[in-house]
Amino acid sequence: MSTAPHYEIDPQAFWADPYPDLANMRRDAPIAYVPQLGATLFTRRDDIFTCEKNVEVFSSDQPGGLMNVLMGQNMMRKDGEAHMAERKLYFPAVSVRAVRDVWKAQFQDHARAILEALRPQGRGDLVEHYAMPLSAQSLKSMTGLVNMRFEDMDAWSQAMIDGVSNYAGDPAVEERCHRATAGIDAAIDDMLPVVRAKPDRSLLSVMLEAGMPMENIRANIKLTISGGQNEPRDAIAGCIWALLSHPEQMALLEEGTVSWQQVFEEYCRWISPIGMSPRRVARAYEFGGVSFEPEERIFFMFSSANRDEGLFEDADRFDASRDTQKSIPFGAGPHFCAGAAASRAMVAEVALPMIFEHIAGLQLDDSEPVRVGGWAFRGPLNLPAVWKA
Template structure:
């Protein structure tokens, strides 16, 4: 990897075969072909240079001075109606992220939020049991409302109906991944922005009068401009429901197909942290992140010109056999180096520790502790959606 182009560097290959519809059905065969044939390639369909190998994605994350987060004309800014911190570079990014970190570090997660995560998981598990009569849709009846309620609490948006927050999250995520520029998705984003802003009017007014430990309160207390507060709360909403709900269903889906490893977890709860890490590697909650090059750069032997919009496919990097042994296998005992499930470097997902606690140490272990016979309903199939942010929209289960 080099910053300055060299005479031996290749010009950009073109992956003109890449089909977004096929990616939405199952992106992993296409990711494997990209890594094998052209790990750095221009995709006319996605309108980005795609980096699909671990080496290239890791390099991009380590060099934010070349791979800028301040992407011109990006879908995320359009979806949310403003520029959140994730679309900014340091020092501006660091200044906006610092107050959020005050309530999202592991110590604060344990002291402030773990109890709420526990009580919320119990609430929605009991509701699922009451309604389900031995079967349910794990996403609709447990994972989605639980992830939304946890985030309502963490944002201080306690008057918001969790499923409304979940809908805003879905629409913001759809807009961020709207690489095909579908107007119907932009229309949904506009409605959700208006509803979210109305809810934030109440939340901000209350928190200015009565501060608490929530993310929104921390942003306000830092003296941040209110428009920036709103942009960053919408950023938290976009990922703070979608990603943890998918982590819950993904892990259950994987364990249903790995009975030996599930038995190990039931016998030794100390393994749950490893299971969570491996589950997020296998099905990365953040499939692709977008950057823009500010100078010519060589990645995996290919010159990427300055001013190029780049998609670093983390979900593909986490299946790279040059980095992981037998990467298409789910293995809770996997060793080796770190994966890129939450990104890395200065833009690593701020919610990583909250997700690990809420999902990997509380929600999924509770499901199996209370329902050791939990399994996917053999008579009903799951449904998947997306590839930039991919997860199950439905996971029928029985117990």
């Protein structure tokens, strides 16, 4: 076990709002062992930015980790040449060029169809009725699993997210994760003859054409669904919530002082949809006055890094005009999120401008409070809104 000081949390309170505890840790114990999570947490941005790149010590290869056990070993759980070789075969499907030339138009088509059905209703939950189906329909296109229902895409993503953050070992959570991965495997099997007969730009087709082993394809599709559904879903809903609850920021947007892209980047700093990344200590090491032993579990807390007072003034405030260059919502180093370009396009270039263009008089429904939860993954759980039908 590391020599890091211990910091106790209330797991339920941490799930509801991790930021007070994270602020305390940044101030008093920036590298702290949290018994309730069985991990040593890094909470300051510069420490995380430095150590995340040191893969020889803080390794993504976690043979006994929840993600490997439940979903198979994907490229995010590999380091060095093994990671880069797999990423090279994966990346052409999600590159900036692929997003520009192929996916953005499909994102727009999905958003338009959803908004046309939503507009006459005059009210609804924008997580359930906009953010979730838009993210899921877009992800169906990108993965190539167009045979899935968008509801299953979301449910299976959530089940895997819950599974890989199930540090309490709840057997019911693990079982839901197993059912989700089995469903994804069945969907892949169903689509294999289709993309073999007619290759396309989807992840399934691109990885298959590149000769990636089937076991790796399955693991990387599951990785993509686990993070590629919840992060855009939560960012879409979260950005809308942030703007509607901060009218002064909406005014800056409307007058052209800030852009949709700035709104997205600031939201991902303020409420990090992906709040942490786990690592395994590969060898004995000392950093920041703390000695680490092999096989310890480390959490790099992106959510804490992005509210580091040393880099962001008034860090708890949503301010789309601030400089967010030091924030790390997509990680840093070799494991920087491969889907970042797709996420930015889906949220900032499509989902946000299109809903405010197509839905008039959009405002929060004050009859029901917005609920936000999570620490490993965080976002609005609901977003009740009303508008002009």
